[in-house]
């Protein structure tokens with residue numbers, strides 16, 4: 001890319017010629033300017049989901065949460081994308097791989113960041129309970145009776161109006177010289193913070209094949225979240241059950257059998 005003649009991003013403009021800097025599960029990240037990136041979604045990602053990501057990023061930014069400043073939504077052929085501020089740094093997953101001896105400290109840093117984020121109110125965003133219900137509806141491998149019971153359990157859990165990220169794991173926090181930046185808000189919404197804690201615990205491998213590093217990370221994260229938020233984590237076990245059931249909808253889950261057993265045990269408690 002010629003720095004004196006950077007491609008202009010906008011309606012009808014081309015993205016060819018931009019350098020690709022990362023590839024995620026739903027999007028490609030391209031360098032669009034000296035201080036900006038373009039998040040370009042795969043064509044199957046629905047418009048409402050991307051609009052919801054942008055709305056959540058705006059709510060977060062307005063509440064003082066450390067989120068890269070987003071631009072407008074644009075169409076590039078059959079794909080949608082938006083620009084945001086470039087974060088120069090490593091994501092938390094890369095940092096973990098570099099220093100496994102720092103597991104506790106890194107889990108604590110993540111928990112503190114998430115507890116601070118949960119202080120923000122998220123009026124107007126979709127509810128996390130709706131999101132979970134949609135996923136449980138389509139979860140693979142769940143017996144119909146368990147699906148119904150999981151949905152009933154979900155309906156009984158508290159609503160809440162805190163800003164929840166919905167996919168808070170080390171890979172979605174980028175660390176630059178001036179501190180952490182939270183990215184990837186496509187699953188964000190409003191709800192009870194404990195729902196977001198449970199989702200994170202499931203993402204840290206909760207329910208998957210046991211691994212000493214993962215269990216140390218989960219324990220450190222959970223303790224640090226409680227210390228930072230003062231929360232008693234009410235209904236955590238039930239939030240874990242519904243989040244595990246919802247996780248069965250996601251193709252990325254590596255250990256379905258273990259997760260299914262935990263869902264059944266949770267429903268039969």
Ligand SMILES: Nc1ncnc2c1ncn2[C@@H]1O[C@H](COP(=O)(O)OP(=O)(O)O)[C@@H](O)[C@H]1O
Pocket residue numbers: 021022023024025026027028029037039068084085086087088091171172183184185186
């Ligand atoms: N603002 C940014 N600045 C620099 N790199 C970014 C930025 N946003 C995302 N990335 C990189 O792109 C990857 C994928 O972005 P992400 O928003 O997490 O998409 P996905 O939903 O596909 O996981 C991230 O893990 C990170 O490495």
Ligand SMILES: [Mg+2]
Pocket residue numbers: 024025171172184
């Ligand atoms: Mg991501």
